[in-house]
Amino acid sequence: MIRGASLRGFARLVEELGGDPVAFTERFAISPDALTSEEGLVPITAHDLMLDAVSVDLRCADFGLRLACGQDLSVLGRLALAIQASSTVAEALECASRFMFVHSPALSVGVEPDPRGRREVVALTYRKDLRESPYSPQAMELGLALFHRVAVALTGGLAGLRSVELPHQPLSPVSRYAEYFGVGVSFGCPAAALRVERRLLDQEFRGADAAIRRLAVDYLTGHHTDPERLVSTHVRRALAASIGATPAVLGQIARLLSMHPRTLQRRLAAESTSFEAIVDDVRRDIALRHITTTDLPLGQIAAMAGFAEQSGLSHAVRRWEGTSPSRLRRRTRGTF
Numbered sequence: 001m002i003r004g005a006s007l008r009g010f011a012r013l014v015e016e017l018g019g020d021p022v023a024f025t026e027r028f029a030i031s032p033d034a035l036t037s038e039e040g041l042v043p044i045t046a047h048d049l050m051l052d053a054v055s056v057d058l059r060c061a062d063f064g065l066r067l068a069c070g071q072d073l074s075v076l077g078r079l080a081l082a083i084q085a086s087s088t089v090a091e092a093l094e095c096a097s098r099f100m101f102v103h104s105p106a107l108s109v110g111v112e113p114d115p116r117g118r119r120e121v122v123a124l125t126y127r128k129d130l131r132e133s134p135y136s137p138q139a140m141e142l143g144l145a146l147f148h149r150v151a152v153a154l155t156g157g158l159a160g161l162r163s164v165e166l167p168h169q170p171l172s173p174v175s176r177y178a179e180y181f182g183v184g185v186s187f188g189c190p191a192a193a194l195r196v197e198r199r200l201l202d203q204e205f206r207g208a209d210a211a212i213r214r215l216a217v218d219y220l221t222g223h224h225t226d227p228e229r230l231v232s233t234h235v236r237r238a239l240a241a242s243i244g245a246t247p248a249v250l251g252q253i254a255r256l257l258s259m260h261p262r263t264l265q266r267r268l269a270a271e272s273t274s275f276e277a278i279v280d281d282v283r284r285d286i287a288l289r290h291i292t293t294t295d296l297p298l299g300q301i302a303a304m305a306g307f308a309e310q311s312g313l314s315h316a317v318r319r320w321e322g323t324s325p326s327r328l329r330r331r332t333r334g335t336f
Contacts, residue, residue, distance in 0.1 A: 002047050002104035005038035005077060006142075009070030017058040024050050027331055029321060039077070044106050045289055048136030049332060055138050057334060061172040064141030065180050073150045076103050078223075082216035087208040089155060090201040093124065095213075099220050105227045106132040109147065114195060121162055122201065123193040124151070131240060132285075134293045137168045144192045148181060151194065154205060160197035165189035231257070231267040232278060239282045243306040248279045279306075284320050287313060291325050292332040298325050 011021035025032050028046040055063040073080045079099050086092035096109050106129045114121040126144045128135065144166065152158045164185045170177065177185040227233045238253050246252065253275070254261040268274055287305040290296055296304075302313035317325045 001041040002044040002106070003038065003075070003077065003102075004034040004040040004042050005075040006047065006103075007034055007042070008038060008075055009067055011035045013063070013067055013070065014054060014058070017054075017060050019054065019058045024054055027053070027334065038075070044104055045133040045285075045292070048133060048139040049292060051138040051142065052136055053332070053334060055171070062141075062176055062180075064138040064143075065145050065172070065176070068142050068145035068149060071146050071149070073153065075146070078216060078219055079103065082213050082220065083150075084154070084205075084207055085209040085213035085216060087204060087210070087213075088201065089151075089203045089205075092154065092205070093201070095217070099217075099224070101227055102220060102224050105129075107143065111201070112191075112193070115165065115190060115193070116195070120198050121195050122198050123165070123191070123195055126192045131237070134289060135167070137171055140167065140192055141171070144194070145180060148194060151196075155200065155203055158194075158196070158200075160200040162195040162197065165191065165193045165195065167192055230271055231264070232271050232273050235264070235268065235275065235278050236282055239279060240286070243279070243282055243286065244304045248282075248306055250275045280316075283307070283316065287317065287325075288320070288328070291317070291329050301325070 014021040014024065021035060022032050025034065028050045030042055030046050030050065031040070034040050034042050051064060051067075055061060060066065073083060076083070076096075079096065079102055082095045082099070083092045086095055090111070093109065093111055097111075100108050108125075108127050108129070110125050110127070112123045112125050114123055124147070126140075126147050128140065128143075144164070148158070148164070151161075161181075161183050163183050164177070164181045166177075166185065166187050167189055169187050170185075174185065234257055235253055238256050239248055242248075242252075250264065251261050254264040257264065259267070265275065268278070283305045287301055290301045290304060291298070294301075298313060299310045302310045305313060305316075307313045307316070314325055317323070317328060321328055323331070
């Protein structure tokens with residue numbers, strides 16, 4: 001999932017381009033409320049597919065960059081307060097890295113060694129966990145462009161930015177990227193990143209306030225649980241790695257996690273879920289992801305999602321989405 005705040009400005013921009021924002025949300029089974037309620041959650045795969053579709057359908061190759069221009073740090077909600085009140089760039093990045101799961105568990109930011117090997121440079125990376133959702137060029141450009149806007153606002157200009165890196169090939173003329181970021185942009189790179197001089201990490205913020213930062217961090221800690229600490233997260237990953245190849249059996253997953261099956265059931269119940277619910281959720285993610293993003297035969301997708309027959313997939317998709325797999329595929333591609 002991803003917070004609806006990621007779609008701030010979406011409706012206005014789509015309308016400016018001559019499109020119907022509600023029609024796009026309906027096409028990807030996203031509640032229209034997501035366009036006005038920033039605290040709601042949206043499935044990140046549907047969110048990203050919608051951005052890519054808008055770019056193609058409305059012939060706007062730089063849609064992600066344009067959408068970022070209407071956003072700022074506040075799209076991160078309470079996390080924004082903790083970041084703004086940090087004392088240095090390094091502290092702000094540590095906070096963002098620690099709590100990015102509040103915005104979306106599939107996204108992460110970090111500080112990594114320079115991919116080009118320069119000791120005086122570090123890479124401020126922006127990544128999406130592809131185990132959770134397919135890669136989306138427009139969503140990646142939106143995220144990295146917003147990351148850049150936030151860094152510029154916090155540092156008063158982002159002095160020390162050396163270059164920008166993107167994993168995909170250019171969607172727009174290269175000059176458009178240079179215009180937006182103000183530096184050279186490389187494509188086909190291992191990760192999306194802003195390459196900056198290491199000294200930037202020590203830059204102090206004028207608005208630093210230790211008390212506000214502590215209150216914001218305490219709130220985030222008290223109201224949000226890091227998915228990495230949840231047993232359900234590890235069950236989900238184990239199932240995602242094995243479903244379709246081996247039966248989804250509670251005892252087998254319990255052994256992988258070094259737990260007794262009853263203990264695993266109790267732990268999941270304490271997290272307000274169950275093994276059966278997670279199996280259904282994993283099957284749903286795998287099935288819908290491949291139906292909407294690939295041309296694989298439905299029979300093959302059924303097997304990948306752990307269904308014995310294609311009919312099982314069809315029944316499940318009707319339960320999840322209220323339509324057939326083939327119609328869902330056509331709907332997301334705008335061919336209906």
